[in-house]
Amino acid sequence: MPVTTGDIRDWIQRSGQVLHENNAYLTQLDSAIGDADHGINMDRGFQAVNKKLAGMEEADISTLLKTTGTTLVSTVGGASGPLYGTAFLRAGVATAGKQTLESADLITLFEAALEGVKARGKAQTGEKTMLDALAPAIEAAKQAQAAQASLAQIVQAMVAGAEVGTKATIEMTATKGRASYLGERSVGHQDPGATSCWLLLQALADSIKQA
Amino acid sequence: MPVTTGDIRDWIQRSGQVLHENNAYLTQLDSAIGDADHGINMDRGFQAVNKKLAGMEEADISTLLKTTGTTLVSTVGGASGPLYGTAFLRAGVATAGKQTLESADLITLFEAALEGVKARGKAQTGEKTMLDALAPAIEAAKQAQAAQASLAQIVQAMVAGAEVGTKATIEMTATKGRASYLGERSVGHQDPGATSCWLLLQALADSIKQA
């Protein structure tokens, strides 16, 4: 079954809940190697997004994603605002005109998001950022697709890839973002942005399972 | 045996030691109902006094006491500086010309000090101040004198009177000095100035015993 507009709307809503529940956890992670606001930022942003989307009953997938992106840009601030904002904006552009998303569309969506984050953040994988959750998630999705997995299985593979990627940030030395100021002292701590990315993908999987 | 110039010098020196040793204790008492400096103030003052007296080998009793008074005024500050300063100044005036002090002289000395403190501080006994150690000490001295006690016994009686008086400040509500701002909350705490007065009398008793 392809992903519907309803699934996307459910995903964004669910993301808001998940990020709200994990506000303190993400902020805690950001305390260790950042400035103790990542959970607060993401929660604020997705609350604004869901308020916005509530008034847009007719929106299609692309509009939902673009609106999420612009709202995140306008309400999150920090590093994560422009990064997640750009990711959703690019995802919206990549899904223009689509009423549903097949596996290939979904991978295209996330690849566009990934490119957006890389361009905006001038970062690569291995620098202990959200990219280290997103990139392996897409890698895992492609492998699953190549192995003829169902769309639901592909999304499950993404979550698993993001989890592995997020855990791998623990051993990394940060070289981008605020954590980079810590140098070696950043080792031993899980990246908050990678963690929120993994949570977002988990929410997507739950939305699809639910549907 | 009457009190000699040497005894007075020993007393002032010993007072410096005792106040130094009790700096933290007196400051602690002042933390509870004041501003946490009484021990620091007294220690600073008597250190300055003893430095000053070290250069005055020929001074008589009156000069020793007056110099103590002026030095305390010039180095202590706070409430205790002018009060103890005035006390010692008046004591010096009251002992002018004396080479030794008999029991009666000693009582005169402390009565002059008491009057000085009362005048400078515009206080009475029962207001939870140093007067509540000094006044009962003098009362006790007079009773001992009336009972034909020796000079040493009279000074012992003063210490005992000061102790009772100091302990009695615990139950008093302060109406003078910084502790008065606390109103009822000052009850249950021993007055730091009464305590330092008791310590000074204890030092005098030790100096005389020693002699």
Add this chain to the structure above:
Amino acid sequence: MKKLINNPDDVVKEAMAGMALAHPDLITVDLENQIIVRKNAPIRDKVGIISGGGSGHEPMHGGYVGYGMLDAACPGAVFTSPVPDQMLAATHAVNGGKGVLHIVKNYTGDVMNFEMSAELADAEGIQIASVITNDDVAVQDSLYTAGRRGVGVTVLLEKIVGGYAEAGASLDQVVALARKVNDHGRSMGMALTSCTVPAAGKPTFELGENEMEIGIGIHGEPGRRRTKLTNADDITETLITPILEDLQLKNGESVLALVNGMGGTPLIELYIVYNALQRILKGKAISIARSLVGNYITALDMAGCSITLVRLDDELLKYWDAPVHTPALRWGR
């Protein structure tokens, strides 16, 4: 104790030396006499104005020495009033022939030490007048206490009478205006945390994570009562209520307001308190014509704040607005 200091015994001297180096255009520091004196003092034919008190309240008083405010400040040891020798030396340094005003905060120690210095100056034939500030409404029964403490009004008074003296007023006139400012002003303070006296090395009192002290002074003395920590709006209401009652401000009157930090509270919080204060006063049709928000009379590293209101009239407003140039307060030049 975590402080940017060297030896606790050297705190006052080193801070004074630092001030002298930071403001050579405004002040000179006499470390021997432990006083901070306005550059070029004494000013001929101007009433000299000195103040002083324990250290630990920075920028008060040293930060208020300069054009249009104080001619000298006498900092005592931390939280300990200065000694008469300091006030006498300062009096000598600022006596321009028109008399010298001593501004004294009402604390037993300050009053007695200033009194002794005035007796000595008097004996030398110097014309001295003293004005005591006692604006702290937290001290209620002045019959059973050493009387209301001098707190926030002191800063505002020093500015206003400093402007008046600069304009050429006589000692009597300056005294009269000082009394008026004091009569027209009231303050109340609160603490979120204790302060730590450097020589003592540990907090003067302990407050639980959910407690605050209401009605504190500026020396880490415990306040009138300890209550449950509430929010900025409630705290502002608690502080302002007794001030308004005591001052009996009427509809349409205007005030000079000081929202003062105790040293450890950041400016962002003080503006929140100021916001609440404005709302409350607006509800009573009292307007804030002038204000100061910041750390002006502190208690070392204590977190907390105090509020001061002074009822304004044209005279007070005129000398408040007059130019001032000191390390901590500057406008008009």
Add this chain to the structure above:
Amino acid sequence: MKKLINNPDDVVKEAMAGMALAHPDLITVDLENQIIVRKNAPIRDKVGIISGGGSGHEPMHGGYVGYGMLDAACPGAVFTSPVPDQMLAATHAVNGGKGVLHIVKNYTGDVMNFEMSAELADAEGIQIASVITNDDVAVQDSLYTAGRRGVGVTVLLEKIVGGYAEAGASLDQVVALARKVNDHGRSMGMALTSCTVPAAGKPTFELGENEMEIGIGIHGEPGRRRTKLTNADDITETLITPILEDLQLKNGESVLALVNGMGGTPLIELYIVYNALQRILKGKAISIARSLVGNYITALDMAGCSITLVRLDDELLKYWDAPVHTPALRWGR
């Protein structure tokens, strides 16, 4: 958490409202767009200057809006860079036809958000230039990090280029001077305690009673290393050494020095640090021509300090001395 606040979510809005009420002669606050704008902006034929960043650094930046400094400030949530909408609204508000300068502290979030706003303004045909401050020598390997952070120099730069813009300089000229100030300035900071982000409710990090963090930024980020707490003289030496190495100051040169408190450290301690700083620089024949000692770029309630030096020449000195009138910095008028 002990703070003078109401709801943590309302901290920034209420503090901004308080600022607006306290300084109606200098600024207006647009709560809708969450920006602080100079009274009477835009100023015709003057380069507009805006800055911004997370809140929690008060008085920066809002306190620097006014004559001779910033035309607008964009405060983000606490420690979170503002969003492009704010910078775009501020750009509109201050654009007097001569272009707009964005002063951006070098943090990933600030840089990206300002960048996005500049792209939007650019698309509208507004002439925009951005200058990034990156003066924090605590960040060493800029190849392996997001680059040196923008800290204390930002304040001094805003004053100097603000004076230049007020004097009629073009956007290109202002940009060139801004780059020069940034190139000539370096900073380093340390913390005695952590700060507490209101929405987080607890300290960002924990420091033992005998520990300090060296090389911290202004967001409660841990520093480069944690060491044993020492005294003010040692700490000053530790902070100033890498600054001097990096700036390569020579005998006889003169500097503008900022001894900055982190929000929870009282002025008396900052003067002690300034005293130590003067002694060290004197030993190297470097003279402090101008200085600021106080809380100018803070990290909420953190106790600690930072030191900033800017190598001075006649041009920098001239615009440093030029009149300024803002809530937090005022001289010459």
